Amino acid sequence: xxxxxxxxxxxxxxxxxxxxxxxxxxxxxxxxxxxxxxxxxxxxxxxxxxxxxxxxxxxxxxxxxxxxxxxxxxxxxxxxxxxxxxxxxxxxxxxxxxxxxxxxxxxxxxxxxxxxxxxxxxxxxxxxxxxxxxxxxxxxxx
Amino acid sequence: xxxxxxxxxxxxxxxxxxxxxxxxxxxxxxxxxxxxxxxxxxxxxxxxxxxxxxxxxxxxxxxxxxxxxxxxxxxxxxxxxxxxxxxxxxxxxxxxxxxxxxxxxxxxxxxxxxxxxxxxxxxxxxxxxxxxxxxxxxxxxx
Numbered sequence: 001x002x003x004x005x006x007x008x009x010x011x012x013x014x015x016x017x018x019x020x021x022x023x024x025x026x027x028x029x030x031x032x033x034x035x036x037x038x039x040x041x042x043x044x045x046x047x048x049x050x051x052x053x054x055x056x057x058x059x060x061x062x063x064x065x066x067x068x069x070x071x072x073x074x075x076x077x078x079x080x081x082x083x084x085x086x087x088x089x090x091x092x093x094x095x096x097x098x099x100x101x102x103x104x105x106x107x108x109x110x111x112x113x114x115x116x117x118x119x120x121x122x123x124x125x126x127x128x129x130x131x132x133x134x135x136x137x138x139x140x141x142x
Numbered sequence: 143x144x145x146x147x148x149x150x151x152x153x154x155x156x157x158x159x160x161x162x163x164x165x166x167x168x169x170x171x172x173x174x175x176x177x178x179x180x181x182x183x184x185x186x187x188x189x190x191x192x193x194x195x196x197x198x199x200x201x202x203x204x205x206x207x208x209x210x211x212x213x214x215x216x217x218x219x220x221x222x223x224x225x226x227x228x229x230x231x232x233x234x235x236x237x238x239x240x241x242x243x244x245x246x247x248x249x250x251x252x253x254x255x256x257x258x259x260x261x262x263x264x265x266x267x268x269x270x271x272x273x274x275x276x277x278x279x280x281x282x283x284x
Binding site (some may be wrong): 008022023024027028030031032034036054055057059060061062063064067089090092095096102117118119121122123125126128129136141 | 165166168169172173174175178193197199200201203204205206221225231232235236238239244259261264265267268271272276278281282
């Protein structure tokens with residue numbers, strides 16, 4: 001079986017914001033970094049408390065919140081649904097489906113080492129297909 | 143080879159907005175429908191001109207635009223990168239990767255019939271794995 005791991009396809013760089021960051025500050029960070037989410041950390045303990053996504057910021061716009069003052073601690077998703085970097089990709093895809101999330105922070109031994117997104121997984125599908133074809137040919141060759 | 147088509151996994155319902163809709167009106171529509179994008183149509187000809195996503199709305203927040211007045215016609219992505227419903231899933235995944243998009247409007251004979259997202263494709267990965275296992279067993283059974 002093809003068993004690539006989360007480590008093979010995750011994005012190894014993660015941005016963090018503190019609970020006190022405003023929606024517009026966070027939007028500027030995400031836009032400048034060309035990413036769709038940031039991990040929300042406790043400013044005192046540095047603990048990973050939740051995640052804030054571009055979708056969450058859009059929902060603040062939808063509810064007419066003042067994006068210049070509303071703080072991510074009040075609208076982040078928490079607790080985090082995480083995955084280990086050694087987990088197989090199919091298990092991560094199932095976890096995303098079961099928990100209805102599009103991003104999984106990757107945590108090894110309590111340390112945040114990356115993030116896995118639906119985009120990372122889709123970019124892996126063509127590779128998966130080539131692997132299937134290669135192995136099928138190997139199986140069928142006497 | 144496993145050749146499921148876009149029609150098998152796409153979301154068959156698509157929301158549309160006109161070019162004159164504001165960012166906050168669009169955010170309310172997306173939030174109420176629990177979706178991440180809408181197709182932008184010409185209010186006179188009903189032609190599909192572009193797409194607006196939750197990411198685009200976040201970018202408006204990032205640039206301090208007035209979301210109550212800025213209109214989607216000014217910040218939508220255009221022209222559309224589309225796919226046919228009969229196309230195979232792997233080709234659609236490659237198209238997403240090559241064009242750096244996370245959503246493909248599905249168009250058959252000029253008519254918008256659905257939308258394919260990275261989330262739709264990730265939800266298909268566990269199914270793909272089961273199919274691979276089933277076919278491998280069939281190949282190895284004398």
